[in-house]
Amino acid sequence: xxxxxxxxxxxxxxxxxxxxxxxxxxxxxxxxxxxxxxxxxxxxxxxxxxxxxxxxxxxxxxxxxxxxxxxxxxxxxxxxxxxxxxxxxxxxxxxxxxxxxxxxxxxxxxxxxxxxxxxxxxxxxxxxxxxxxxxxxxxxxxxxxxxxxxxxxxxxxxxxxxxxxxxxxxxxxxxxxxxxxxxxxxxxxxxxxxxxxxxxxxxxxxxxxxxxxxxxxxxxxxxxxxxxxxxxxxxxxxxxxxxxxxxxxxxxxxxxxx
Numbered sequence: 178x179x180x181x182x183x184x185x186x187x188x189x190x191x192x193x194x195x196x197x198x199x200x201x202x203x204x205x206x207x208x209x210x211x212x213x214x215x216x217x218x219x220x221x222x223x224x225x226x227x228x229x230x231x232x233x234x235x236x237x238x239x240x241x242x243x244x245x246x247x248x249x250x251x252x253x254x255x256x257x258x259x260x261x262x263x264x265x266x267x268x269x270x271x272x273x274x275x276x277x278x279x280x281x282x283x284x285x286x287x288x289x290x291x292x293x294x295x296x297x298x299x300x301x302x303x304x305x306x307x308x309x310x311x312x313x314x315x316x317x318x319x320x321x322x323x324x325x326x327x328x329x330x331x332x333x334x335x336x337x338x339x340x341x342x343x344x345x346x347x348x349x350x351x352x353x354x355x356x357x358x359x360x361x362x363x364x365x366x367x368x369x370x371x372x373x374x375x376x377x378x379x380x381x382x383x384x385x386x387x388x389x390x391x392x393x394x395x396x397x398x399x400x401x402x403x404x405x406x407x408x409x410x411x412x413x414x415x416x417x418x419x420x421x422x423x424x425x426x427x428x429x430x431x432x433x434x435x
Contacts, residue, residue, distance in 0.1 A: 220256015338379020
């Protein structure tokens with residue numbers, strides 16, 4: 178099998194290089210980029226943190242999520258930039274005067290013509306307007322129409338429909354695990370016991386996996402090597418469905434078998 182070699186001329190513009198890598202072309206333009214998602218670039222591109230004085234106007238018009246400000250940068254200049262996330266599937270999507278809410282860890286980059294807002298659902302962000310964004314998923318994305326109930330760990334996001342409600346299976350609510358959750362506030366449930374329920378018109382985006390992409394706690398600095406519990410975010414003893422769970426809570430989960 179022959180190996181494909183790329184250079185600036187052969188790389189696609191604003192398209193996938195393969196299923197796991199996306200190429201953004203900058204022509205004196207800007208993109209918002211989640212930290213750690215750029216793997217290489219050609220040309221002259223600068224990366225500035227959110228809140229950089231020269232970018233205040235851009236941030237005021239396009240970035241309205243202060244909780245996530247430290248997790249993002251603005252890429253600007255001229256060249257081609259490669260984005261990827263741990264060999265997860267990566268795809269671009271176009272919004273046309275749309276409204277899409279997406280899990281924060283899945284959103285890699287977006288054009289400033291889109292406005293980013295904080296969703297009322299914890300762990301999710303909302304994009305509003307017209308433009309392109311790039312997102313990753315643990316497996317290919319499946320597009321579904323409401324009404325539908327989905328496993329929270331398979332949920333990537335939803336577009337042009339109301340935010341979901343929680344739905345719990347009656348057996349879970351009245352059983353042992355439900356009682357422990359009520360007393361401690363800890364624990365989770367499989368998709369057979371707890372779902373997000375969507376109603377009304379719109380589109381629901383699901384990844385073809387029940388394993389969340391591990392992500393760092395909002396605004397938290399990267400963990401250092403040698404520190405107990407350091408390593409992949411969400412790997413401190415909690416379930417994969419509870420990213421960044423502190424070690425003590427993870428110990429309680431293991432103790433109760435949650």
